[in-house]
Amino acid sequence: MILKNKLIKVAMIIQDYLPRVGGAERQLFALTPLLRDRGVEVAILTRRYPGLAQFELINDAPVYRLPFFRSKAIASLMFTLTSLPVLKKIRPDVIHAHGLLSPTTTAVTAKRFFGTPVVSKALRGGVLGDLNRLMKKPFGVARFKNLQKQVDAFITISNEISDELISVGGVRPERCVFIPNGVKLDRFQPVSELRKKQLRKQLQLPDGPIVVFAGRLEAEKRIDDLVQVWPEIQQRYERITLLVLGTGSLQQKINGMAVGKNVILRGAVDNVSEYLQASDMFVLPSVSEGLSNSLLEALAVGLPVVVTAIGGTMDLVSHKVSGWIIQNYTLQSLRDGIFSFMEDLSLRDACAKEGQRRVVENYDLYSTADKLNYLYQKLKCS
Numbered sequence: 001m002i003l004k005n006k007l008i009k010v011a012m013i014i015q016d017y018l019p020r021v022g023g024a025e026r027q028l029f030a031l032t033p034l035l036r037d038r039g040v041e042v043a044i045l046t047r048r049y050p051g052l053a054q055f056e057l058i059n060d061a062p063v064y065r066l067p068f069f070r071s072k073a074i075a076s077l078m079f080t081l082t083s084l085p086v087l088k089k090i091r092p093d094v095i096h097a098h099g100l101l102s103p104t105t106t107a108v109t110a111k112r113f114f115g116t117p118v119v120s121k122a123l124r125g126g127v128l129g130d131l132n133r134l135m136k137k138p139f140g141v142a143r144f145k146n147l148q149k150q151v152d153a154f155i156t157i158s159n160e161i162s163d164e165l166i167s168v169g170g171v172r173p174e175r176c177v178f179i180p181n182g183v184k185l186d187r188f189q190p191v192s193e194l195r196k197k198q199l200r201k202q203l204q205l206p207d208g209p210i211v212v213f214a215g216r217l218e219a220e221k222r223i224d225d226l227v228q229v230w231p232e233i234q235q236r237y238e239r240i241t242l243l244v245l246g247t248g249s250l251q252q253k254i255n256g257m258a259v260g261k262n263v264i265l266r267g268a269v270d271n272v273s274e275y276l277q278a279s280d281m282f283v284l285p286s287v288s289e290g291l292s293n294s295l296l297e298a299l300a301v302g303l304p305v306v307v308t309a310i311g312g313t314m315d316l317v318s319h320k321v322s323g324w325i326i327q328n329y330t331l332q333s334l335r336d337g338i339f340s341f342m343e344d345l346s347l348r349d350a351c352a353k354e355g356q357r358r359v360v361e362n363y364d365l366y367s368t369a370d371k372l373n374y375l376y377q378k379l380k381c382s
Contacts, residue, residue, distance in 0.1 A: 008376050009041045011092035011116075013083065013103040017046040018058055021268060022216060023293045024098050024123055027181050032059045034369035040376060043090050045083050045106075076102040080109050092116060093380045099123050100130035100147070108150035117152045117379040124290030125160040125311055128220060131169055144169055152379055155179050157291040158312030177375055180312065182365030183296040190302035190356065191277045199278040205264070208239030211338065212279040212303075214272060214294040215286075217248030222285040222308075222334075224250060227257045229335045234262050237342060243279060245269055276301045281341055281348075285326065285334050289313055296363050299323075299355040304348040306337040316363075320347060322355035 017025050032042050048054060048065030056063050066082040069075045079102055087095070087110045095110055096119045097103035104120040111118050122130045134140050154171055156162040157180045165171040191199070200207070211233075215221050223244065230242050242263045244254065251267075258265055269275060272294075276282070282298035283306045289295070291312030298305055299316065305323040307313050317323035324337045341348040 006377075007039050007041060008094065008373075008380055009043070009090065009092040010035070010094045010096055010376055011087055011090055012042055012044045012096050012098065013106050014044065014046050014098040015102060017044055017063060019052075020049065023181070023290065026293050028098065029059060030184060030365060031182075031369055031372070032061045034366060035373065036060070038369060038373040040373055043092065045086060047079065076105060080106040084110060084113060087114065087116070094119060094376045096376075097121065100134050100144075104147055104151065105143075108147055111150050117382065118150060119153050119155060119375065119379065120147070120151045121155040121157070122161045122165065122290070123157075124288055125158060125164045126288045128288035129161070129164065129290075129311075131161075131164050135168070151175075152382075153177050153375060155375075157181055159315055160311050161290065177371075179368060179371045179375070180315070180363060181291045181293055181296060182363050182368035183293070183300045183359060184365045185300060185360060188273050188276070188297045188300035196278055199274050203274060203278055205243070205278055206239075206241055208241060209237060209281070209342065210241045210243050210279040211281045211283055212243040212245065212276060212298070213283055214245040214276070214298070215284065215292070217244075217246050217250040217254055219250065220287045221248075222287060222329075223254060224257065225331055225334060226283060226285055227254055227261065227263060229331050230261045230263060232335055233338055236339070240342075243275065245272060245275055272297060273301065276303060279303060281306065281338070283334075283338065284308070284313075285329065286310060286313075291315070296359055299352075299359045300363075302352050302356045304341050304352040305355060306334075306341060316358060317355065321351065322358055323351050 012028060018029055035042055042061045044061055044063045046065055047068040049068055052065055054065050064086050066079055069078045083106050095107040095116050097107040098121050100122050107118045110116055134144055154165055154176050156176050156178050162176050165176055166173055213223055213226060217223050234240055244265045247268045276298055282303040284295055285308050289311040307317055307323060308326045308329055317325055319325040324341055326333045326337050
């Protein structure tokens with residue numbers, strides 16, 4: 001049952017948005033209609049890239065694209081300055097910043113002018129995480145201390161991020177609200193073997209084992225490593241196929257590396273759920289993650305997963321219980337993780353079942369929407 005309170009306006013500030021797609025963008029896109037069902041009116045402020053409209057409706061939510069300056073020296077400042085007239089026009093009850101850097105800076109500046117409560121969501125932790133990147137900038141420590149005074153609540157999506165904000169950033173624990181990303185369980189769910197065969201035919205995928213990677217084709221995802229070790233894996237399992245979903249700066253490189261290696265590249269697809277349901281295993285060897293949407297989706301459809309020991313992944317996956325964790329990453333350990341699941345079917349099936357159970361119990365997108373709505377209502381009334 002959906003709990004609807006008084007209509008509340010929330011301005012979402014995010015550096016990139018559709019058609020540019022990443023984890024944060026996908027999560028916001030999926031949440032927008034669910035929040036609307038709960039009485040939350042969403043408006044999105046983001047950067048305007050060449051060829052994109054200054055204003056449009058996406059998922060029935062207004063998207064305001066602000067001028068994008070390539071010079072890092074002025075980009076954040078200009079984004080903040082150009083956002084203020086839009087926020088004055090929207091008059092939101094809450095500003096939700098997606099990311100501790102530029103979006104939160106913009107949000108707290110708006111709070112000084114308009115008194116609007118601010119929610120700041122840290123997108124990931126670790127070496128490449130929001131807090132570490134901010135702290136390394138000139139006057140970063142002082143900048144974060146200033147942000148702390150203005151932010152009403154920090155949303156964390158993993159225990160790693162919570163620990164960093166508290167132990168490194170000095171944020172009081174009661175100001176950290178744990179609201180992990182969620183997945184639409186009515187869309188991402190296991191299918192029968194018959195349906196799996198039908199999907200493979202429909203998607204023009206081969207018979208034999210299929211290992212899938214879904215995500216941005218960027219260096220931090222180590223997709224090039226996965227393609228590099230693939231000939232060794234194929235040497236042992238002749239009919240095995242690597243299916244790669246996504247686009248990114250490494251796309252041309254991956255296209256070249258994949259030639260003759262039984263690797264299928266499908267780019268960005270709208271029907272990710274069907275590709276996952278047609279696969280047998282999911283691999284994500286990332287350097288850094290907040291809480292991977294692709295991982296949540298893979299677990300939700302019942303795939304065994306091979307992942308690195310990072311970020312929110314560690315909240316979801318326990319080694320040989322709900323997946324295979326690569327503790328000390330090397331090309332050999334990546335290859336061996338895939339080999340282990342290929343050779344031990346009972347372990348693979350048990351991990352897949354437990355991983356799916358954890359997602360169903362703890363990472364339902366509808367629950368994420370409920371928690372956000374509760375937080376917004378609380379801040380509006382405070």
